[in-house]
Amino acid sequence: xxxxxxxxxxxxxxxxxxxxxxxxxxxxxxxxxxxxxxxxxxxxxxxxxxxxxxxxxxxxxxxxxxxxxxxxxxxxxxxxxxxxxxxxxxxxxxxxxxxxxxxxxxxxxxxxxxxxxxxxxxxxxxxxxxxxxxxxxxxxxxxxxxxxxxxxxxxxxxxxxxxxxxxxxxxxxxxxxxxxxxxxxxxxxxxxxxxxxxxxxxxxxxxxxxxxxxxxxxxxxxxxxxxxxxxxxxxxxxxxxxxxxxxxxxxxxxxxxxxxxxxxxxxxxxxxxxxxxxxxxxxxxxxxxxxxxxxxxxxxxxxxxxxxxxxxxxxxxxxxxxxxxxxxxxxxxxxxxxxxxxxxxxxxxxxxxxxxxxxxxxxxxxxxxxxxxxxxxxxxxxxxxxxxxxxxxxxxxxxxxxxxxxxxxxxxx
Numbered sequence: 001x002x003x004x005x006x007x008x009x010x011x012x013x014x015x016x017x018x019x020x021x022x023x024x025x026x027x028x029x030x031x032x033x034x035x036x037x038x039x040x041x042x043x044x045x046x047x048x049x050x051x052x053x054x055x056x057x058x059x060x061x062x063x064x065x066x067x068x069x070x071x072x073x074x075x076x077x078x079x080x081x082x083x084x085x086x087x088x089x090x091x092x093x094x095x096x097x098x099x100x101x102x103x104x105x106x107x108x109x110x111x112x113x114x115x116x117x118x119x120x121x122x123x124x125x126x127x128x129x130x131x132x133x134x135x136x137x138x139x140x141x142x143x144x145x146x147x148x149x150x151x152x153x154x155x156x157x158x159x160x161x162x163x164x165x166x167x168x169x170x171x172x173x174x175x176x177x178x179x180x181x182x183x184x185x186x187x188x189x190x191x192x193x194x195x196x197x198x199x200x201x202x203x204x205x206x207x208x209x210x211x212x213x214x215x216x217x218x219x220x221x222x223x224x225x226x227x228x229x230x231x232x233x234x235x236x237x238x239x240x241x242x243x244x245x246x247x248x249x250x251x252x253x254x255x256x257x258x259x260x261x262x263x264x265x266x267x268x269x270x271x272x273x274x275x276x277x278x279x280x281x282x283x284x285x286x287x288x289x290x291x292x293x294x295x296x297x298x299x300x301x302x303x304x305x306x307x308x309x310x311x312x313x314x315x316x317x318x319x320x321x322x323x324x325x326x327x328x329x330x331x332x333x334x335x336x337x338x339x340x341x342x343x344x345x346x347x348x349x350x351x352x353x354x355x356x357x358x359x360x361x362x363x364x365x366x367x368x369x370x371x372x373x374x375x376x377x378x379x380x381x382x383x384x385x386x387x388x389x390x391x392x393x394x395x396x397x398x399x400x401x402x403x404x405x406x407x408x409x410x411x412x413x
Contacts, residue, residue, distance in 0.1 A: 017057040018039050018407055022385065025067035025375050028360045030292060031353040033066065040381040043406035058304055060409075065402055066389050068356070069373050070114025071381030072337050072363035075235075075256055077331030078104045078129060078143075079121040083293065086090060098125040105129060105140025107336035110411050112400035114382040115142040115363070115372055118325075119196040119235050119256065120149040120157070127191035138226055139410060140309060142382075144367055146235070146261050147192035148172035152185055153215040156202035156237060156303075164233050172197075177222035180215075184226040195227040196256075200243035201235040203286070203302045204332065206296070210302055211240035211260065212332060220250035233368060235277070237304060249271055256327065258317070259310035266317050275366045277327030279312045280348060281341035283307025285333040318349035325366045326359035339398040352391040381407040 018040040024033040033108040039047035039054065080097040082104075101121075108116060118126040127146035133140040148171040151157020159170050172187075174180045184195055199215060201208030208214075215223075220236075227234045228251065236247035241258040247255060248268050254275040255261070261269075261276070269276060286295060286303045317324060326345075328338045364373030371379050385402030401413040 007077055009232050017054055018381075019052050019054060019057045019059050020062055020383070020404075021059065022062040022065050022067045026356070026391070027376060028069060028353075033389060035411045036040075038067070038375070038381075040407045043381050043408070045375065045377050045381050048375070049119050061400065062385050063348040064387065065385035066387075067375065067383045067385050068390070069360045069379075070384055070403070070405060071112045071339070071359045071373055071397070072115040072117075072326065072367070072373060073108070073113050073328055073330060073359070074107065074117040074254070074325045074363050074366055075119055075279060075327030075329055076116045076338070077120060077329070078108065078116070078118050078140075078335065079125045080104075080331065082331050082334060086385050094123045094125060095356065097122075098128060100124060101129045102132070102138045102140070103349075104331070104335040105133060105138065105143075107334075108330065108338065108404065109139060109141045110400075110403060111336040111338055112384040112403050113141050113338055113398070114384075114403070114405045115144070115367070115369075117144045117146075117194070117235075117363075117367060119146050119194075119237075121145065122148055124148070124190045125190075131191075138178075141405070142372070144369075145191070146194050146196040147187040147190060148183075149237070150174055150180060150195065150197035152198075152214045152219075154207070155198055156200065156205045156208045158205075174219070177216075177218050180222045183335070184223055184230070184232070188230050188232060191231070191289050194233045194235060194376040195223060196235045196237065199238040199247040199252075199260050200240040201304055202237060204241065204299050205298060206298060209240075210306055211242075212244040213240060213246055217245075217246050217250060220246055220252075224251040233366070239310075248274055252275075254325065257310065259306045259313065261313050261317065263316060263320065266313075266320050266322050269317075270320065270322055273323065275323045275325045275326050275362065276314075276315070276317055277366075278310060279327055279329040279332075279341070280331050281344045282329045283310070290334075304396075311344075314345075315349040318354070323362060324350075324354075324358050324364045326355075337398075340402070342394045342397045346394050352394045355394060356390060356397075381405075 037052035130143035233253040360373040403411040
């Protein structure tokens with residue numbers, strides 16, 4: 001028995017060193033394909049070079065694969081059953097929503113997204129899911145989480161589906177600068193990594209106008225100041241122009257959706273080094289699948305206006321050189337389909353390399369973790385393997401056959 005245990009322990013120690021031997025890997029900064037082996041120890045890249053060898057290493061041959069860094073989606077909603085919309089969504093308990101989160105996390109990771117930013121979840125279910133993934137209890141991507149998003153009474157981040165006698169406000173509802181500061185502190189206390197607030201109405205909420213600014217500037221400024229004081233980044237949901245401007249002037253780190261942004265405000269975002277996360281795939285899903293998925297007619301009407309305008313403004317933002325990150329709003333559409341957005345980003349103005357950079361280098365910078373998003377010595381060993389160079393065929397990112405997270409293979413076809 002003792003010899004067996006020693007042998008097993010020895011195998012575990014030896015297996016901590018891995019050498020990947022791919023066909024090549026993509027330098028996502030330059031777009032160059034590089035032929036080299038990659039050594040990994042304890043989930044971190046330790047060497048990159050030709051003909052690497054180590055007698056104690058596990059050799060993994062990927063001679064037909066082009067490697068990229070693991071992909072990053074900076075706007076997802078893993079918690080909940082995305083098949084439930086409108087009034088049907090009221091039937092789901094937070095417990096069941098969290099269990100669906102386990103399924104959604106696995107789908108997302110197997111699609112090649114090794115890191116996500118979850119922007120909004122009730123009851124800190126995203127914190128719980130993140131903890132379970134970190135402890136190895138369930139399979140999923142690395143998560144950066146916001147907890148309950150902050151919103152005004154009756155705004156996009158509130159629950160507006162029920163009448164007064166049955167209504168319970170969402171957990172992040174605040175209506176003054178001091179309430180806002182307290183909620184930031186509360187979210188941080190219970191494990192949030194970042195703060196998300198709703199600066200305008202939204203498509204999927206009842207009785208909100210996507211162009212209407214929500215929160216006063218003083219409230220926005222309080223949110224950002226309190227978050228930044230605690231080392232937390234701030235994401236602002238904002239479709240309408242005035243809400244986008246106010247959020248940028250308040251100092252947010254990213255604008256989510258940015259549908260009605262104009263040239264002047266794009267330049268303001270560039271000046272402030274803020275990122276735009278524009279979910280330009282989801283419109284086709286909402287308008288194509290929304291009726292049978294139970295999406296409210298009010299929401300469908302809003303999307304008919306928002307979708308095309310957002311894509312046109314995405315094109316303007318690319319042309320002006322804005323910082324654009326890859327954010328999909330997964331959870332509106334099916335988890336695991338995140339990669340479908342790459343084709344839209346290229347169609348609406350990005351080069352294939354710029355689209356890949358949005359989901360690697362840019363996303364890592366926004367999150368604030370530059371140990372991901374690039375294949376470099378010292379970075380985390382997060383990889384996807386593809387059958388060809390995605391710069392030649394961007395839609396290949398919709399079906400990823402090989403995924404590794406922190407040196408552990410989670411998918412190999």
